[in-house]
Amino acid sequence: MAETVKSKQVLLKNYIDGPPKESDFEINYTTVSLKVPEGAENGVVLRNLYLSCDAYLCFLMQGPRSTRGDTFPGWPLGSPIKGFGVSEVVDSRNPKFSKGDLVWGETLWQEYTYLPEQRFLVKIEHKDVPLSYYTGLFGMSGLSAYVGFFEVCKPKKGETVFISAASGAVGQLVGQFAKLTGCYVVGSAGSKQKVDILVNELGFDGAFNYKEEEKDLGAALKRYFPDGIDIDFENVGGKTLDAVLPLMKMHGRISVCGVISQYNLSVRDAMENVAFVLYRRLTMKGWQVLDYMHLYPEFIEFVLPHVRENRIKYVEDIVDLDRSPEAFAGIYSGRNVGKQVIKVARD
Numbered sequence: 227m228a229e230t231v232k233s234k235q236v237l238l239k240n241y242i243d244g245p246p247k248e249s250d251f252e253i254n255y256t257t258v259s260l261k262v263p264e265g266a267e268n269g270v271v272l273r274n275l276y277l278s279c280d281a282y283l284c285f286l287m288q289g290p291r292s293t294r295g296d297t298f299p300g301w302p303l304g305s306p307i308k309g310f311g312v313s314e315v316v317d318s319r320n321p322k323f324s325k326g327d328l329v330w331g332e333t334l335w336q337e338y339t340y341l342p343e344q345r346f347l348v349k350i351e352h353k354d355v356p357l358s359y360y361t362g363l364f365g366m367s368g369l370s371a372y373v374g375f376f377e378v379c380k381p382k383k384g385e386t387v388f389i390s391a392a393s394g395a396v397g398q399l400v401g402q403f404a405k406l407t408g409c410y411v412v413g414s415a416g417s418k419q420k421v422d423i424l425v426n427e428l429g430f431d432g433a434f435n436y437k438e439e440e441k442d443l444g445a446a447l448k449r450y451f452p453d454g455i456d457i458d459f460e461n462v463g464g465k466t467l468d469a470v471l472p473l474m475k476m477h478g479r480i481s482v483c484g485v486i487s488q489y490n491l492s493v494r495d496a497m498e499n500v501a502f503v504l505y506r507r508l509t510m511k512g513w514q515v516l517d518y519m520h521l522y523p524e525f526i527e528f529v530l531p532h533v534r535e536n537r538i539k540y541v542e543d544i545v546d547l548d549r550s551p552e553a554f555a556g557i558y559s560g561r562n563v564g565k566q567v568i569k570v571a572r573d
């Protein structure tokens with residue numbers, strides 16, 4: 227008989243209504259076989275090490291009322307959270323993976339995961355960097371920063387760049403990529419601690435706490451961009467994007483990576499300044515990182531030397547699996563400082 231283990235897991239208890247709450251999740255146990263069953267030709271069993279907390283997961287938790295159902299078919303209640311993570315292969319019948327391999331890609335929020343088929347699982351080749359980075363810097367967050375900045379915005383030296391939610395998993399990298407390109411970079415974030423990190427640790431030219439500037443976000447932007455913004459890397463949307471539009475320079479580019487302020491609203495913010503897309507001849511592009519996976523090898527070739535030689539830093543906020551409901555809910559209120567990672571087991 228196959229050896230089995232008791233595996234802690236995080237389940238969706240309630241469909242979310244508004245921003246996710248800790249009480250929407252339940253920590254429970256399941257039993258996982260450590261052997262891939264006979265006949266499951268591509269099956270792998272994973273021991274999970276780190277999990278990635280990502281904002282898009284809320285779409286999958288909104289239940290049948292979700293307006294994103296066409297793009298993101300949701301999960302049934304009681305199912306384990308599915309996401310990206312870093313894992314060790316415990317058993318494999320898939321010829322691409324062997325026992326002991328370290329991988330990143332799809333998994334479940336559990337200590338052990340059995341995947342009969344894998345849509346996305348990548349063997350980790352570079353192990354001289356922290357493995358947790360494959361949830362963020364070397365994972366979807368990093369590729370998003372690379373694609374959304376270089377591919378979508380085509381930045382040039384000397385251009386001015388604004389980044390919202392700048393201390394998050396993606397924003398902190400966009401800022402550093404922009405500095406490496408020779409741009410002037412300012413970010414917004416939700417606390418003094420985050421603003422200090424952006425300026426003093428990550429090399430941003432400026433940063434401000436948008437919560438202190440709520441009355442007139444446009445005035446804050448004007449202080450940092452007296453001559454206008456060439457590139458807006460948008461993570462927040464809503465009122466933030468609306469305040470940015472009149473400040474955009476002629477032929478500016480807006481990379482719509484995310485609109486996190488809108489994800490859990492039943493009535494989304496109205497926008498007053500969309501006319502500036504025309505007046506300033508702006509290019510505004512929404513995009514999805516999964517459409518750019520072919521650029522992953524190019525991205526790694528670009529970013530790895532910068533990380534190894536300490537020109538790019540990465541701020542992570544790591545919590546244990548028991549605290550994952552709190553940590554996940556926290557990304558919608560800015561509790562996380564840097565990439566929110568869940569640690570399941572030691573490397």
Ligand SMILES: NC(=O)c1ccc[n+]([C@@H]2O[C@H](COP(=O)([O-])OP(=O)(O)OC[C@H]3O[C@@H](n4cnc5c(N)ncnc54)[C@H](OP(=O)(O)O)[C@@H]3O)[C@@H](O)[C@H]2O)c1
Nearest residue numbers: 281391394395396415416461484485486487514515558560
């Ligand atoms: N297009 C794609 O393929 C793609 C890929 C990856 C990520 N994304 C999107 O990119 C954005 C950034 O992702 P991330 O992984 O970097 O984020 P993250 O690390 O999870 O951080 C999210 C941050 O957003 C800020 N935030 C949350 N709710 C907010 C609100 N209502 N108003 C203003 N700020 C708010 C908070 O920081 P503060 O303390 O600063 O408020 C929070 O820490 C998200 O919108 C995400 O969905 C898109």
